[in-house]
Amino acid sequence: MMDTLLVFRNITVENANAVAGMTWGFPAITHFLGFVHALSRKLRSWPGEKVELDGCGVICHQHQIQAVQPRSWGDYVFALTRNPLTKDEKSPSFVEEGRMHMNVSLLVPVTGRPEDSDERDELVRKIEQLALSQRLAGGTITGIKAIELHTLPEDGYEALKKFERRQLLRLLPGFALVQRSDLLADHTKNCIEQNPGSEPLDAWLDFAALKYEAKPVDDDPGNQTEVEWLAVPKPGGGWLAPITIGYRGISELYEPGKVARARDMSTPFRFVEAVHSIGEWISPHRVDGVEELIWRYYAEPESGWYLCRNKKQLTDNKPVIKRRDRYGN
Amino acid sequence: MQLVGMSLKIADYIAARAKPKIESFEKKAVRERKKVDDQQKLAELEQKLSEELEVIESKFDPANWLTDAARRAKQITLATHPIKYTNSLIKREESSCCHAVAGSKHPIGMSGCECISTASIAKPVVDVTGNAGALDVASLLLLEEEGKTLINYIEDRNAKPLKPFAQNNEQLREWISGLQQALTNENLSSHKLAKQIYFPIEQGKYHLLSPLYSSSLSEEIYTHIIVSRFSEEAKSARKAKNKSIYHDMVVIDYPRTAIQTFGGTKPRNISNLNQKRGGRSFLLSCAPPVWESQLKPPVGVKTVFSYNCFGRQVRRHTWFLQQYLLRKKNWPSTVEIRDFRKERVDEIVDQLVQYGAEIRNLEHFAGWTASSECRLNRAEQLWLDPHRAEVDEDFAMELEKNDWLEIVADNFGGWLNRRLKHKKMTLGDAERREWKAKAKEALEVFS
Numbered sequence: 001m002m003d004t005l006l007v008f009r010n011i012t013v014e015n016a017n018a019v020a021g022m023t024w025g026f027p028a029i030t031h032f033l034g035f036v037h038a039l040s041r042k043l044r045s046w047p048g049e050k051v052e053l054d055g056c057g058v059i060c061h062q063h064q065i066q067a068v069q070p071r072s073w074g075d076y077v078f079a080l081t082r083n084p085l086t087k088d089e090k091s092p093s094f095v096e097e098g099r100m101h102m103n104v105s106l107l108v109p110v111t112g113r114p115e116d117s118d119e120r121d122e123l124v125r126k127i128e129q130l131a132l133s134q135r136l137a138g139g140t141i142t143g144i145k146a147i148e149l150h151t152l153p154e155d156g157y158e159a160l161k162k163f164e165r166r167q168l169l170r171l172l173p174g175f176a177l178v179q180r181s182d183l184l185a186d187h188t189k190n191c192i193e194q195n196p197g198s199e200p201l202d203a204w205l206d207f208a209a210l211k212y213e214a215k216p217v218d219d220d221p222g223n224q225t226e227v228e229w230l231a232v233p234k235p236g237g238g239w240l241a242p243i244t245i246g247y248r249g250i251s252e253l254y255e256p257g258k259v260a261r262a263r264d265m266s267t268p269f270r271f272v273e274a275v276h277s278i279g280e281w282i283s284p285h286r287v288d289g290v291e292e293l294i295w296r297y298y299a300e301p302e303s304g305w306y307l308c309r310n311k312k313q314l315t316d317n318k319p320v321i322k323r324r325d326r327y328g329n
Numbered sequence: 330m331q332l333v334g335m336s337l338k339i340a341d342y343i344a345a346r347a348k349p350k351i352e353s354f355e356k357k358a359v360r361e362r363k364k365v366d367d368q369q370k371l372a373e374l375e376q377k378l379s380e381e382l383e384v385i386e387s388k389f390d391p392a393n394w395l396t397d398a399a400r401r402a403k404q405i406t407l408a409t410h411p412i413k414y415t416n417s418l419i420k421r422e423e424s425s426c427c428h429a430v431a432g433s434k435h436p437i438g439m440s441g442c443e444c445i446s447t448a449s450i451a452k453p454v455v456d457v458t459g460n461a462g463a464l465d466v467a468s469l470l471l472l473e474e475e476g477k478t479l480i481n482y483i484e485d486r487n488a489k490p491l492k493p494f495a496q497n498n499e500q501l502r503e504w505i506s507g508l509q510q511a512l513t514n515e516n517l518s519s520h521k522l523a524k525q526i527y528f529p530i531e532q533g534k535y536h537l538l539s540p541l542y543s544s545s546l547s548e549e550i551y552t553h554i555i556v557s558r559f560s561e562e563a564k565s566a567r568k569a570k571n572k573s574i575y576h577d578m579v580v581i582d583y584p585r586t587a588i589q590t591f592g593g594t595k596p597r598n599i600s601n602l603n604q605k606r607g608g609r610s611f612l613l614s615c616a617p618p619v620w621e622s623q624l625k626p627p628v629g630v631k632t633v634f635s636y637n638c639f640g641r642q643v644r645r646h647t648w649f650l651q652q653y654l655l656r657k658k659n660w661p662s663t664v665e666i667r668d669f670r671k672e673r674v675d676e677i678v679d680q681l682v683q684y685g686a687e688i689r690n691l692e693h694f695a696g697w698t699a700s701s702e703c704r705l706n707r708a709e710q711l712w713l714d715p716h717r718a719e720v721d722e723d724f725a726m727e728l729e730k731n732d733w734l735e736i737v738a739d740n741f742g743g744w745l746n747r748r749l750k751h752k753k754m755t756l757g758d759a760e761r762r763e764w765k766a767k768a769k770e771a772l773e774v775f776s
Binding site: 230 | 525573585
């Protein structure tokens, strides 16, 4: 349960990782959750009121990806760094990295309610010190504009909603990432209904595609001479993007020590691959509460799924747009 | 003995591999024969040629070939997630690659349609890493009969397809164990250059995960994109679109893709499929919307609802909405169309709120509306420069009254109507009132 809200305002990050699974343009949400988790572990030795950081919401204000379009149209390629020579005085082989600079804010729910204002200030100073020394999404944090610790008002639902609304507005202009796997599931079902040979991957790629089809000018199916090419609507509204949400096990869980050259011989080991779904970049003022922006870890270790989950999809009941063909059938 | 099913396929495969060798030998034999006219020399030549032919044929005798293949199988690895994609310096033998058939299809808490991974592909392609000279062994192992490949048989230690060729059980066992080496390593190992990350399970407990790159998923995405760009139907559909003539097919583009290369100048070093893709793999964009940041407040304009100011921010949205309305202009107004229209307008109104918030947050320009250069209309001044109320009392009083909300919303309604107007479509007062109501509702956050 969230008692306090920790806000990291305008964190400028340089050289963050821009590649996530089969997507590019923003780091995977696992990076941000890892940052918060690491912070939480370090705060366990905090002498004052025990606080636990659980989950994180990400709002992106600015981003600049180091990629170019060599032909000024078409595919982007990453701008790579020139790395130091190997001991044989040769250039090392290329291992491509996507890099980006970004300016993000994080909303972190905190359990624990430091009442004393001196203690709160001390805690914020400690958090600042720890956060500035960590990396976020593989990039260096060059500055954090402000770190604020807000105790949630306890005098009723209205006061709480007002507080949350104010906090969300202060995050503008910016876009928050929320999960919309429900749209993907609905669209996949629709695709399979319309065309039984469809695969889930086809439905997922539909969200990233821009389609045009020929439509007769006067809506007469027989007319094939006067047509105009119009864009086909996407399967859902909003700025939808394919995102990486976690990992899926592709091997069994090995006991500690069984796999050679593992980083640590006392933790169970598993080989995994990235899992993707659909997310939406939404303006913070459009959500009903801070909880809808928060992502948390969700693991099913027995079946080998290690995911990150966000509650937005559970509260939003907007139906997905069912595609019709060009004649309205 | 009559060969059936997989065994027949194996025999055919070996024969197919033998064919080019024998043909080139025959050609060489013909050339050699032409050179010699002397009878005795010819006889010697025939002797030598027949010996050579025997050697070639025995090499491709199924039993011998299979023994050789089993011996060479360890030079390659069949995997759906080769380790080399993570870092090309990791040696194939040192670290385990994985096969995607393992693992569950979907998490218990979610449906299979919500997560996309290699498990979502019905038949993932198996990739091959290792010595290119042993690729023929890989092709042998990937021979398929009724949905089952030879690899599947060997994984189950089922020797049925190979039995007809073996002389005895021991040879059969040797083949099976040799060919099995083409699957993953028995020695489980990761590498210091591989990715290894901790994932928290519960309080204080973690699992160490090593993510591997899925060559099969990459191949599927690559195929989709290449087909949508370069297949014959796609090319003819694009030509038709350029000429505005009719075509059945939908033209599909994947904007904002990036290319990630593996293997530098030698893509074959990573894996076989990597070479087929030319070392490239496509990445789809997950970036947030690009927000053209306002560095200065809109001083010189009469209204922000003009093409240079707010209009620029939402030009993509208004274009899309206009296209949609043009498509549906002759249709009766159904719930679906109204909902879609509502959503698009909601997005534009969102952008309006973002824009407003950004201008209002330009704190060090506070009071910019008071300068003589400012030509902005009063209502918009009240909306965009609230900090002026701290120094200007009249301004503060007008701000309190909130009349400006109505006027700004009205301006928005009129502007949007004008933006969406098209010679084939007219929008009237009803639409304008609707846009105004939406904008007013959204702008209340600023009051």
